[in-house]
Amino acid sequence: MSSVFRDVGLPDTLVSDRDTRFTSEFWTALHAALGTSLIFGSPYHHNTNSRTERVNAVIADVLRCFVDGRQADWPSLIPLVEFAINDSASALGHGYTAFYADRGQHPRRPFMAPRTISDDHGQSGGGLAQHMSLVTGEVRGLMLESQLARKARLDPHRRDVQFKPGDEVLLDTTHTPLPSRDKLSPRWMGPFRVLAKTAPNTYRLDLPPSWRAFSEFNVERLRRYLRRPPALGGDDEEPAPVQGLDGQLEHEVEAILKFSMRAGRPHVLVRWTGLDASGDTWEPLENLTNCEDAIRAFEQARGLVLPRAPPPPPSHACGGVAPPLPPAGYSVDPSPGDLGATLVGRRILYWWPSDGWQLGTVARICAPSASGFTHVVAYTRQTSALRGTADTLLDAASYGQRWVLLSPLAPTGVKRVPRRNRELVSEALPRD
Secondary structure, eight states: OTTTHHHHOSOSEEEEOOOHHHHSHHHHHHHHHHTOEEEEOOTTOGGGSHHHHHHHHHHHHHHHHHOOTTOOOHHHHHHHHHHHHHTSOOTTSTTOOHHHHHHSSOOOOTTOOOOOHHHHSSSOHHHHHHHHHHHHHHHHHHHHHHHHHHHHHHGGGOOOOOOOTTOEEEEEOTTSOOSSOOTTOOSEEEEEEEEEEEETTEEEEOOOTTOOSOSEEEGGGEEEOOOOOGGGTOOOSSOOOEEOTTSOEEOOEEEEEEEEEETTEEEEEEEETTOOGGGOEEEEGGGOOSOHHHHHHHHHHHTOOOOOOOOOOOSSOTTSSSOOOOOTTEEEOSSOOOOSGGGTTOEEEEEETTTEEEEEEEEEEOOOOTTOOOEEEEESSOOSSOOSEEEEOOOSTTBTTTEEEEEEOOOOSOOOOOHHHHHHHHHHSOOO
16 A cells, blocks of 8 residues: 555456465455455466566665665665665666656665756657656566567476366475475375466365365376276275284385474374375374384384384283283282272272373372262372372272282381391390
8 A cells, every 4th residue: 555556556366375364365355355356376487477586686785785784774775685686687678677667767876966957858748748648668578578578488398288187197295395305205296186277277176184285286287197997907096004913904104204392292203104205294102003113224224123002901800911010119909999088098000001100199089070070189200191199080890901000019028127226136135
């Protein structure tokens, strides 16, 4: 409003990038009501608005030469840079500048002699209008000539390719952020399914959710994917899951690429069998079953040991097979006994799926609520799932499987006598 509308009015078209301010519903609805057509450029495709991109690069180069060491005075230099660019000869030729094409005369620069009265009033109104008409015609002719020359230079390298929704394409991922990328990663990845045609040369693709990239690309970054039929040795559209050792269907892990701790839980980047880097996903380590070979190969290659999930809780009562290991000085009670206020102050072991058996002390009884928890337990160790106290269910049905009571062991052996007392005893004994 302050720099465009006051000078030239409402534009017919407005070219911009895909910033959220320009793609918001308010912005699009506003310009639809004003009758302005919005054109959004696709990522890393400078032909959409190459002139503006080039001018921005020139402005940045000029500011680098004159900005101070703290780079804080660049806003005050913008008017001078704008004047210098508008007074520079255009690449169209004939020495035309933006000032001359817009006003029909060159501006007075610093250290130039002032204009005379004859220079200001040398032309009448009709003569000035004829001069501006001649300048406008010449500028339009030069622009058309430049556009035709650029078209003749670029057209031989352009591909007239059309896709329709449902087609499979390969994507040039040179400038696309991927979950995993190495120096020798493939440039073309896919295939990806075309969802829609959003512009004459732009298509929206069905990208994996793990990709942090905009899903619309110019046709220059796409190639048609021709899938080999299964009769000729080709693969299916997606690798079918295989049956695991437990009888459940699961996808096969080809390799583990990276390791990261997220929210206190170990995660690994998985390369799935039959898929390329475009199908890599981050998975919790506890979700990887029946793939010990891939985990062991990753540990040997990286020289580290992944934090494995703790063993499952015992499926029998305390007196059965594999009871939880009590800490030193304690034993596991065979039965819970009274589950009321008598548990307050008792030490227990409780099974947490993410952290295994954890030692805690029953602090108090929970207030009656619909959650079903019975007691508040203060846990000794701070883990990913435990932050001090936690509401816990202590019932007879889960005893031995989810929790057990601990009782201190009675002291055994001969009580040690202090050294001073031993000397007194030896003096009191009769001598032969």
